[in-house]
Amino acid sequence: MMYIWILILGLTTVELNPVAWKHGMKRNTKAWLAFQALRYVFGLVLSFYIVYFQLLDLSWSGILNTFGFVVAINLILSGLFLGAARVPKNSKEAQLQAKKAIKNVPSAIGGTLLVGLLFMNFVFPFTVTEQLSELGDIETSSEQIESVTEEAVRAVPYTYARYKSEIVFGNIDNFSFYDLGESTIQKINDELYWVSPIEYANLWRWWRADSAPGYIMVSAEDPNAEAQLVSDHEMTYVPSAFFGDNLERHVRQAYEDVILVGYSFEPDDDGHPYYAYSYAYYDYYRTGPRADGVIVIDAVTGEMEKFALGDQPDFIDNAIDYRLALQYADWFGRYSNGLLNAWFAKEGVHEPTSNEEMIGVLGPDDEMYWMIDHMRPNQDSNTMVGFTMVNAQTGEATYYTGSSGLLNARGAREVVNKSFVREQWSGTQPVLYSVYDHYTWVVPVVDQNGLMREMAMVHAETGNIAYASSREEAFNEYRQLLASSLGADDYVPTDIYDEETVEGEIYRISDTFNNQYIQALMTGETRVLEFDITSVSDAVFIQEGDEIEATVIDTDENILQVIEFNNLTIDDNFGEIEEFIIDEEDLEEDSPAENEEDVTEE
Numbered sequence: 001m002m003y004i005w006i007l008i009l010g011l012t013t014v015e016l017n018p019v020a021w022k023h024g025m026k027r028n029t030k031a032w033l034a035f036q037a038l039r040y041v042f043g044l045v046l047s048f049y050i051v052y053f054q055l056l057d058l059s060w061s062g063i064l065n066t067f068g069f070v071v072a073i074n075l076i077l078s079g080l081f082l083g084a085a086r087v088p089k090n091s092k093e094a095q096l097q098a099k100k101a102i103k104n105v106p107s108a109i110g111g112t113l114l115v116g117l118l119f120m121n122f123v124f125p126f127t128v129t130e131q132l133s134e135l136g137d138i139e140t141s142s143e144q145i146e147s148v149t150e151e152a153v154r155a156v157p158y159t160y161a162r163y164k165s166e167i168v169f170g171n172i173d174n175f176s177f178y179d180l181g182e183s184t185i186q187k188i189n190d191e192l193y194w195v196s197p198i199e200y201a202n203l204w205r206w207w208r209a210d211s212a213p214g215y216i217m218v219s220a221e222d223p224n225a226e227a228q229l230v231s232d233h234e235m236t237y238v239p240s241a242f243f244g245d246n247l248e249r250h251v252r253q254a255y256e257d258v259i260l261v262g263y264s265f266e267p268d269d270d271g272h273p274y275y276a277y278s279y280a281y282y283d284y285y286r287t288g289p290r291a292d293g294v295i296v297i298d299a300v301t302g303e304m305e306k307f308a309l310g311d312q313p314d315f316i317d318n319a320i321d322y323r324l325a326l327q328y329a330d331w332f333g334r335y336s337n338g339l340l341n342a343w344f345a346k347e348g349v350h351e352p353t354s355n356e357e358m359i360g361v362l363g364p365d366d367e368m369y370w371m372i373d374h375m376r377p378n379q380d381s382n383t384m385v386g387f388t389m390v391n392a393q394t395g396e397a398t399y400y401t402g403s404s405g406l407l408n409a410r411g412a413r414e415v416v417n418k419s420f421v422r423e424q425w426s427g428t429q430p431v432l433y434s435v436y437d438h439y440t441w442v443v444p445v446v447d448q449n450g451l452m453r454e455m456a457m458v459h460a461e462t463g464n465i466a467y468a469s470s471r472e473e474a475f476n477e478y479r480q481l482l483a484s485s486l487g488a489d490d491y492v493p494t495d496i497y498d499e500e501t502v503e504g505e506i507y508r509i510s511d512t513f514n515n516q517y518i519q520a521l522m523t524g525e526t527r528v529l530e531f532d533i534t535s536v537s538d539a540v541f542i543q544e545g546d547e548i549e550a551t552v553i554d555t556d557e558n559i560l561q562v563i564e565f566n567n568l569t570i571d572d573n574f575g576e577i578e579e580f581i582i583d584e585e586d587l588e589e590d591s592p593a594e595n596e597e598d599v600t601e602e
Helices: 002-013 018-027 029-053 060-083 093-122 124-133 158-169 203-208 247-254 322-335 339-343 409-419 471-484 537-541 568-574 584-589 592-601
Strands: 138-141 178-180 184-188 191-200 215-219 228-230 259-265 274-284 287-298 304-308 359-362 368-375 386-391 397-400 431-435 438-446 452-459 465-468 498-509 517-522 528-532 547-554 559-567
Touching (some): 002 029, 002 060, 018 029, 018 093, 029 060, 093 124, 124 274, 124 287, 124 322, 138 322, 158 178, 158 191, 158 215, 158 438, 184 259, 184 359, 191 259, 247 274, 247 287, 247 304, 259 287, 259 322, 287 322, 322 339, 322 368, 322 386, 322 397, 359 431, 368 431, 409 438, 409 452, 452 471, 465 471, 471 559, 537 559, 559 568
Parallel strands (some): 528 559
Antiparallel strands (some): 178 191, 184 191, 191 215, 215 228, 259 274, 274 287, 359 368, 368 386, 386 397, 431 438, 438 452, 452 465, 498 517, 517 528, 547 559
């Protein structure tokens, strides 16, 4: 069908004015037909380029918006050349005027069409801005998002994942034939990974190679995990392939009229490679694409299936492309109160902190989301007014307002950068989570070469920071940070911090680690007690068999943070140190000055 459209659309460059045909056929039929045939060949080349190489969607708006300009210019030029044609001398004045009027009709039609197309492309979008703000069906909520577990937090940034992928990439046979494709965050077998498909380097490499050798996986949870090369699948249909093997062309040939938005590489839980191509339709001519579904393509066989948004297989994490989600968030913040307000008064106007990317995060419901924070229309702002989360699998979107005044991504990054000025390390890709019911920015820290050094957690309200070399240690440090703030300035972090008292016998105790912590196991308690010896220093004297009573903070995790404790065994065996008062008279009698006088007198 694509090729039939190429043949039809090639006709847009031939003469479209019947008067011109009549005039040309009278003058020289053979020359006229030869000239039109030449124009048709030009039209075929033009339509082949636009339809086959540019992969125009063959919807009515796509055809009109592209070939409408070709028709408009064709008619304008036709009228001008026809108007310049010589009129017979024996014609009467009235006939001359009539013929000139007829000859100017093509130019008038072409000019009208051209103006209309320009209006629809450059003016009409501004007349539907309020409708655009509602396009993403974004709901507003003042509630706080649910807290995530440590396992849901991604610890490895994009730059470090690329670095580790490049190392493994060098092990591929004929690696000069290929390039490393774009890395995306994926959930595979309930773990987060950065996944990068292997792409062809150029046309010649594609011609020489039989297929792309597979993809590379890097753990997004463990910075120390080795990157994995998955080379069991010979991928034929990839974005960097050419002609019929090109992914987008392969999809376009099967689905000619859909609006293809963007693709995501999506291996299933068995490791088989697929691409998910997000598609949409326009609500307002060529403005306002509404997410409609996803096309799932087998990268090996080329088999594909079209799904409505939300009905796709469970392993597809990114059914709605991030560019579309970001556009919805931008329109929502910018145009909710109208176009004039967005330009002048700017009441209630806010905008995403980035116009290039949204961050993929795993939500508390174990589904993938696109997240972006919003700020006032001031590029120097370091605080947010809210943030948008778009379910990447269903398209459902919510704008959360309860975070107004907290640090935004830029502010969190600056906090991290200032903490590592001496090392010249910097924060990258801040991700906002609710951790222990606190909005928290998780910011991987990398050195100048992009290697990961630390994982920082920034409290979005106060800007306090905790960091460590691993995710587990960073969570421990952050838990300590929050726990130590319980008694400061009457600051109570959240309701999830339940203070309770536990009592029992210590039957296992660890050595001091990180020069700061001791962990112990107690009878009658399944969770681990953790002592911070900087705040409870006498914890270093605890031994196995000691009976202790401790006040702890329950964060709904496997570790109980000890605020204070009594070692009942020591109290029973040695008793408490009694208070005593030193008599001032006794102090004076034994003072060094008096002793010195006595020596002098002697």
